Amino acid sequence: MTEMPSVRGKLKKDAPLAKLVWFKAGGHADWLFEPADRDDLVEFIASIPETMPVMALGLGSNMIIRDGGVEGVVVKLGKAFASVEKLDDVTLKCGGGAHGVLVSSAARDAGIGGLEFLRSIPGTVGGFVRMNGGAYGRETCEILIEAEVLLRDGSVRTLSNEELGYSYRHSELPEGAIVLSATFRGHPEKPEAIQAEMDRIQEARENSQPVRTRTGGSTFKNPEGGKAWEHVDAAGCRGLTRGDAQVSEKHCNFLINLGNASASDIEQLGEDVRDKVKAHSGVELEWEIQRVGRKSG
Numbered sequence: 498m499t500e501m502p503s504v505r506g507k508l509k510k511d512a513p514l515a516k517l518v519w520f521k522a523g524g525h526a527d528w529l530f531e532p533a534d535r536d537d538l539v540e541f542i543a544s545i546p547e548t549m550p551v552m553a554l555g556l557g558s559n560m561i562i563r564d565g566g567v568e569g570v571v572v573k574l575g576k577a578f579a580s581v582e583k584l585d586d587v588t589l590k591c592g593g594g595a596h597g598v599l600v601s602s603a604a605r606d607a608g609i610g611g612l613e614f615l616r617s618i619p620g621t622v623g624g625f626v627r628m629n630g631g632a633y634g635r636e637t638c639e640i641l642i643e644a645e646v647l648l649r650d651g652s653v654r655t656l657s658n659e660e661l662g663y664s665y666r667h668s669e670l671p672e673g674a675i676v677l678s679a680t681f682r683g684h685p686e687k688p689e690a691i692q693a694e695m696d697r698i699q700e701a702r703e704n705s706q707p708v709r710t711r712t713g714g715s716t717f718k719n720p721e722g723g724k725a726w727e728h729v730d731a732a733g734c735r736g737l738t739r740g741d742a743q744v745s746e747k748h749c750n751f752l753i754n755l756g757n758a759s760a761s762d763i764e765q766l767g768e769d770v771r772d773k774v775k776a777h778s779g780v781e782l783e784w785e786i787q788r789v790g791r792k793s794g
Contacts, residue, residue, distance in 0.1 A: 502544035506533035506575075509587035514562045514571065517554060519619070520752075521711045523562030523760040524790060528573040534577045535677060542675070543651025545570065551649060551673040552789060555621035556596070559714045560630070565762045565791025572675055574623065583607050587683050588642070593623035593676040597630075600681070601695060602757045610686025611640055613694040617702050619714060623676035628787075630664045633698055642680040649673035666718055666785055694752055711754035716767055717782040725782055726750035732777035739766040752786075764788055 501508060512529030515521050532538035542551065550569030554560075574594030581603040582590045589609065593598050594677060594705030597604060597615035600622065606610040614635040615625065625637045626644045670676070693748050701710060719726040726749050729735070735749040741758035744766065745751040752763055771782050 499546060499549065501528065502541055504530065504541055505537045507531040508521040508541075512571070512763060513555075514557075514567065518557030518560055518562050518713075519711060520754050520758070520760070520763055522754055522758055522763060524566030526567045527701065528570045529573060530570055531573045531575055532577070538572065538574075538675070538677075539647060539651065539653065542647055542649070542791050547650060551675070553593075553623055553627075553675045555594070555624040556619055558619040559624070561713060561760050561764050561786055561788045563764070563788065563790035563792050565756060565793045567790040574621070574675075578677070579621075582723050586679070588680060589683075590678055590680045592678050593621065593624045593626075595622045597621070597625070604681075604683060604727045605688050605691040605695065607690055608685060608691075609708045610691050610694075611635075611683030612681060613691055613698060614772075616695050617698045622679050626661070626679050627668055627670050628666055629668055631666070633701070636663075636665075640683060642682050644670075644679040645677045646670065647675045647677055653677065705748055707751050707753055709745045710745070712745065712751050713763070713782045713786045715750050715785050717750055717771075718785045720758050720780050720782065723780070724750075725785075728778055728780050728782065729776045730771070731776065732773040734770045734773055737766065737769065737773075739769060742766040744770060760790075761792070 507549050512526045514526050515523050553572050556794045578594030580592045580593040581595055581600055584590055597618045601612050601616035614632050617632045619628045620630055630637050641658050643655050645655050647653050651711055719725050729749040735743050736746045737744040740762035741755040742762040743753050743755050774780055774782050
């Protein structure tokens with residue numbers, strides 16, 4: 498049994514994760530660490546065996562935690578990692594744990610346009626950087642200058658946009674790396690114009706997505722030349738269920754937990770949808786939602 502180092506933050510063994518993800522389903526983490534601050538996190542990662550897996554967890558919105566739980570350490574960044582600092586008239590440095598709503602609001606107050614879309618993504622800066630988070634025609638790679646990351650060996654590096662190797666909903670951020678901060682650049686804009694754009698995006702999201710349910714956000718990546726939801730709908734999957742997991746009737750690229758769905762129910766429903774779409778149109782949908790952990794307890 499590995500002896501864990503002492504920390505100033507919270508370190509809990511066999512910690513339940515379901516309450517920390519939007520689907521409200523899934524197993525436990527072998528260890529859950531909520532660092533007190535940056536130094537606490539860096540020292541901890543440098544002290545544990547390099548063979549021990551490490552996974553950062555933001556808002557848990559675009560993620561299935563499998564029922565068997567997550568091996569190693571899950572790191573949850575709190576308020577100490579949620580700062581937003583204005584560097585100049587068009588640039589913000591944001592902590593890895595900062596929510597998209599906080600970042601976009603800070604940008605508005607500073608008169609920085611171009612970051613409005615972050616308000617509509619239910620996640621944190623770390624997730625945006627790792628997954629090239631995007632919505633409403635914009636992506637993180639369009640505004641990111643660089644990211645400061647803690648690598649699995651305990652070293653801290655600053656990676657440029659180019660070094661992160663962005664593509665659609667993907668980056669080359671190394672496995673086990675944790676985003677400490679990211680620097681975003683927008684353009685000068687009047688705060689009232691920024692607010693109007695954020696209001697437009699928020700209204701569109703409320704009208705088209707099942708935002709007040711236990712969901713995981715967009716389930717599948719849009720295939721070349723089309724929309725994932727159109728293929729799901731055409732294959733007759735709108736409203737499809739497996740246990741308490743359902744394909745949303747409001748937006749069929751969203752899966753929802755109607756109450757007591759297991760993570761296995763949700764993931765298998767997604768696979769059911771992929772099979773039906775493949776049979777109907779020949780299109781092989783790719784998961785956008787991250788699926789992590791052991792499949793069974």
